[in-house]
Amino acid sequence: MDTRLADFIRDTRAGKEAEEILRSCVHCGFCTATCPTYQLLGDELDGPRGRIYLIKQVLEGKPVSEKTRLHLDRCLSCRSCETTCPSGVKYSRLLDIGRQVVEEKLPRRAGAALTRTLLRQVLPRPAIFRPLVKLGQALHPLLPTALADRLPPPGSFTARPWPVQARQLRRMLLLAGCVQPALAPNINAATARVFDKLGISLFEEAKAGCCGAVRFHLNDQAAARDDMRRNIDAWWPHVEAGIEAIVVTASGCGVQVRDYGYALIDDAVYAKKASKISELCRDPAEIIAAERVKMLDFLAAVRVERGKLAFHSPCTLQHGLKIRGIIEEFLDSAGYQLSPVAEAHLCCGSAGTYAILQPELSGRLRENKLAALSAAAPRMIVTANIGCLMHLQAGSVLPVRHWIELMDEILA
Ligand code: SF4
Ligand code: SF4
Structure with a gap:
């Protein structure tokens, strides 16, 4: 796409990156077909190609209007378009740059x-x-x-006990996070128990906190970078002591931690450390996949027919971290019958704070997602991200669980 960026951004790192991304888009429109908001609204400006065009206009110095913001706000940052794009357009990076400029040029009411x-x-x-x-x-x-409906059911604060800490030779950090320990503390406890069986001790660092995703996606990128620096400082002594990995059980947070290196690339003090943290970041599925033979042996020993379930792969897992098929294999090996799910690439409408800020679109996406997940009458829905879990649970009578909790219960 031919582009002439305006003076205010042309020579900045963000400007150069945006220009390269804009040039890589050939305007073919393949991405539009897999965009959840385009599917709902049928407006070109509510699809990736239209949003790319809007951002191009903003970066070329055209006036920013409420209409520009509306279409950018409606984007879920789900990255389904990136998975589809044959030209490898880094849409989400461009969106972050565009949103930041819109926020600066047009303050919100x-x-x-x-x-x-x-x-x-x-x-x-x-x-x-x-x-x-x-x-x-x-x-x-x-x-x-x-x-x-958005509150967790009574009893969800109860976590099963953690295994004895540090008894295994292999040790990994676990991100406690911000919202998850308040809503579902059992997820991290279950992960620690499963990892203990695989010969790995997990521990949380109390000085670490929110990964930065909440503030980053609310366009307070400076505060988000402070969150990231605080976590890096908290984790760094463990990194220097040779910690093997930093495990993140919410794929939404995992994607953010995986991005620390990029987010702090211009920070002279933190850039190298941030890049190391990104390298160490792992979803639990990746660690367990590396221990696949051991895990499949454990599961084979306790395999019974456990009935039907539907797996909802969060966008952050399938499009962000590009983890596909691993969790499904473990669930299948444990004896669950996985229901087919139509349009599994589409977002459930949770998308961080999207469910709060765009309730109408979010509600429609959840309705469609729950219809697809429930079509084959499963007895539960399973996912890998606290945001999707809470969002789907609020609209469904079926129990919605994190997959690692099932693994923990099966292997107990
Ligand atoms: S599929 Fe890729 S290249 Fe084609 S319009 Fe979408 S972003 Fe541009
Ligand atoms: S990130 Fe998702 S909602 Fe946004 S343009 Fe891409 S596919 Fe559409």
Whole structure:
């Protein structure tokens, strides 16, 4: 695509990168067919090709309007378009650059700005978020259904015990995260128990916190980079001591940590460390896949027919981390019958804070996703990301679980 960037950005690193991405797009439109928002709205500007065009205009110095922002805000950052694109266009990088410029050139109205500030301040802070969730549970019958449905069911705060720490020779860090320990602490405990069986001890570093994804996707990229630096400082002594990996059980956070090297590329102090952290970042599926023979032996020993389930692969897992088929193999080997799921590449509508900021589109995407997941009458839905888990659970009577919890229960 022929491009002439405006002076304000042309010679910056972001400008050069954006120009290269814009030039790599040949405008073929293949990506449009697999874009969830284009499928719902049928507007070219609500598909990747249209959004690329809008960002090009902004970077070329054309006026930024509320309409520009509307179409960029409606993007889920699901990266389905990247998986489809035959030219390897790095759409999500371009979107981050475009959103940042739009945010700077056109400040949001007071109400919208306040909502975003609250989300940025509350979600990444467990000390505030956890008591709010508990309060919400206590007041459950009094809350509006839309809010009550988003709260975890009573009892979800109970985690099975962690194995004895540091008893294995192999040791890996585990990201505790921000929202997940408040909503579903059993996920990390279950991961630690499964890894212990594989000869790996996991431990959390208390000084680490939110991975930065919440603030990054709310366009507070500077604060997100502070989150990343804090985590790097917290983890670095363990990296120097030779830690094997940093395991992240929410694929949404995993994608962000995998991106630390890129996000801090211009930081003279942190760039190298950030790149090392990205190298060490692993989804649990990747670690278990490296121990595949051992895991399949364990599962074969306890295999029984366990009934039908539907696996929802989060966008961050399949399009972001590009992990496909691994979890499905372990579930199948444990004796579950995996239901076929139509349009499995499409987002469920959770997408970080999208469910809160774009409730109408998010609700329609969830409805479609739940219809696809439930079509073969499974007895539960299984996924790999806390955001998708909570979002789908709020709209379904079927239990929605993290796959690692099933592995833990089966191997117990
Ligand atoms: S598929 Fe790729 S090259 Fe084609 S329009 Fe979409 S982003 Fe551009
Ligand atoms: S990231 Fe997802 S929602 Fe956004 S343009 Fe690409 S496919 Fe569409």
